[in-house]
Amino acid sequence: xxxxxxxxxxxxxxxxxxxxxxxxxxxxxxxxxxxxxxxxxxxxxxxxxxxxxxxxxxxxxxxxxxxxxxxxxxxxxxxxxxxxxxxxxxxxxxxxxxxxxxxxxxxxxxxxxxxxxxxxxxxxxxxxxxxxxxxxxxxxxxxxxxxxxxxxxxxxxxxxxxxxxxxxxxxxxxxxxxxxxxxxxxxxxxxxxxxxxxxxxxxxxxxxxxxxxxxxxxxxxxxxxxxxxxxxxxxxxxxxxxxxxxxxxxxxxxxxxxxxxxxxxxxxxxxxxxxxxxxxxxxxxxxxxxxxxxxxxxxxxxxxxxxxxxxxxxxxxxxxxxxxxxxxxxxxxxxxxxxxxxxxxxxxxxxxxxxxxxxxxxxxxxxxxxxxxxxxxxxxxxxxxxxxxxxxxxxxxxxxxxxxxxxxxxxxxxxxxxxxxxxxxxxxxxxxxxxxxxxxxxxxxxxxxxxxxxxxxxxxxxxxxxxxxxxxxxxxxxxxxxxxxxxxxxxxxxxxxxxxxxxxxxxxxxxxxxxxxxxxxxxxxxxxxxxxxxxxxxxxxxxxxx
RNA sequence: GGCCCCUUCGUCUAGUCUGGUCUAGGACACUAGGUUUUCAUCCUAGUAACACGGGUUCAAAUCCCGUAGGGGUCACCA
Numbered sequence: 001x002x003x004x005x006x007x008x009x010x011x012x013x014x015x016x017x018x019x020x021x022x023x024x025x026x027x028x029x030x031x032x033x034x035x036x037x038x039x040x041x042x043x044x045x046x047x048x049x050x051x052x053x054x055x056x057x058x059x060x061x062x063x064x065x066x067x068x069x070x071x072x073x074x075x076x077x078x079x080x081x082x083x084x085x086x087x088x089x090x091x092x093x094x095x096x097x098x099x100x101x102x103x104x105x106x107x108x109x110x111x112x113x114x115x116x117x118x119x120x121x122x123x124x125x126x127x128x129x130x131x132x133x134x135x136x137x138x139x140x141x142x143x144x145x146x147x148x149x150x151x152x153x154x155x156x157x158x159x160x161x162x163x164x165x166x167x168x169x170x171x172x173x174x175x176x177x178x179x180x181x182x183x184x185x186x187x188x189x190x191x192x193x194x195x196x197x198x199x200x201x202x203x204x205x206x207x208x209x210x211x212x213x214x215x216x217x218x219x220x221x222x223x224x225x226x227x228x229x230x231x232x233x234x235x236x237x238x239x240x241x242x243x244x245x246x247x248x249x250x251x252x253x254x255x256x257x258x259x260x261x262x263x264x265x266x267x268x269x270x271x272x273x274x275x276x277x278x279x280x281x282x283x284x285x286x287x288x289x290x291x292x293x294x295x296x297x298x299x300x301x302x303x304x305x306x307x308x309x310x311x312x313x314x315x316x317x318x319x320x321x322x323x324x325x326x327x328x329x330x331x332x333x334x335x336x337x338x339x340x341x342x343x344x345x346x347x348x349x350x351x352x353x354x355x356x357x358x359x360x361x362x363x364x365x366x367x368x369x370x371x372x373x374x375x376x377x378x379x380x381x382x383x384x385x386x387x388x389x390x391x392x393x394x395x396x397x398x399x400x401x402x403x404x405x406x407x408x409x410x411x412x413x414x415x416x417x418x419x420x421x422x423x424x425x426x427x428x429x430x431x432x433x434x435x436x437x438x439x440x441x442x443x444x445x446x447x448x449x450x451x452x453x454x455x456x457x458x459x460x461x462x463x464x465x466x467x468x469x470x471x472x473x474x475x476x477x478x479x480x481x482x483x484x485x486x487x488x489x490x491x492x493x494x495x496x497x498x499x500x501x502x503x504x505x506x507x508x509x510x511x512x513x514x515x516x517x518x519x520x521x522x523x524x525x526x527x528x529x530x531x532x533x534x535x536x537x538x539x540x541x542x543x544x545x546x
Numbered sequence: 547g548g549c550c551c552c553u554u555c556g557u558c559u560a561g562u563c564u565g566g567u568c569u570a571g572g573a574c575a576c577u578a579g580g581u582u583u584u585c586a587u588c589c590u591a592g593u594a595a596c597a598c599g600g601g602u603u604c605a606a607a608u609c610c611c612g613u614a615g616g617g618g619u620c621a622c623c624a
Contacts, residue, residue, distance in 0.1 A: 022624080055623055158550075167622055179621095179623090232556095234617090345560080372575080375557075375575075489583080502583040502584070509583085
């Protein structure tokens, strides 16, 4: 083989992720970032993070911070751009030029505009007659047919008749900033981006970008448009889904308890963490709770207050929602990588190293995909169950410190270890134990009628009798550990010739938890403690006895 | 509505470019059975798809045309 027959040297791959900071990082954005990241990493290229804040009214610094935080949580790193944020980012300012890394800084379009990057090129277009002034804006002439190739969707041809001149520089009310179309084209070209990987909503804009590239004398990049991620009902996943869910719950609550109770509930609700509603809304809200109820606003603040006050979880839409719900970042990534891409064999569970090795743009599909929470949950549950117990304990305690502090307060540290062990195999998310194990922390539960009937009152109170007798055994137990308690039940079963462990365990469960479901009965009693167990049995017998 | 794009089990998908190996494979969900003190886990089995209609061909999930359905876009938002 001679040097001539070798492939010509390919220029290094440069991809970019270019969010506009108008809210938290959306799950679709996360997949776009993941694919851009994986492609760059696979080819030893560069990933640029560029912030497209040409919309002065909607862009917020909090959103930029939130997006960076979410990317970091996911473990996606970039080679050029703002940040990454240091461990404690309270005083860190991503807009600070010194904190931006890379040869093409700044990476904020607002700052690039201030540097005159866009105006210079707009003037060029004006001078050559390819653009013209229209009122106080500048428009680009679209008078040619455009053909381009999309890596995913293939060749696309658009006739000049279907294209219109479009604004490349906004007027006074837009601060005379470049529009997205102009800024994105200029930046991708000047930053040396070889592959523009983005959502398919941009496919229809691409003729504009191609024409602009041609007019400015830039090489056109490879365009890679990704199909959309939809809800289970086929609608597009959006932030509004959270507001919808909250509104539905709030309406039900108001119908049952009245509007005063609704407002009272909001007053009592303390959203946690604060960042839940801290992003994307930099204007003080003038909307009332009634406005939210009646659909005049989708304010994230009300979503947060309602969900917290009513104890419901809105559907996870943004990356931070998945974090909050207790999904593992690499599992989320694994799952969304499968939406529109696959390695070509039956492998579904993989780590990021595998993704990097196998990622291939040619294997990206064209079809929109529906987000299947059940499958994600299964992936997550499996990953949680497979973790070493100590690791699970550590991340669980971390999660609970953030979101369910009361569990740490009521269970002591040793107790929390037992708690974690009891729920490791039963948890779909890190939040699951908080729902499943509420009874450990809150004793004033109601008894499930079906469970009571089946396990206590049936057959003339057979279960209740067992409970009464076994209470005495427990009262005289001096070694209150899971193992001892387990043996105690075993010998009790044998002594009284009962059918099986369940004859004792089930009545106990109902007395201790109000339901027929709990972790193993030994650890459950051990964690509850002798006093609470005896008290709960007494309360149960008193409440349930005919 | 114009333009562009898409269409395999309920869902994510393999297979389509290079027609035969596809009586269409896997995963999640679902159903049944087993294990278990409950739940969960785990094990075993099962149900289930080429949108429709025409072509081309010895042969079509795979190629062509049409129809239907879905998505995107038509902003001084990105």
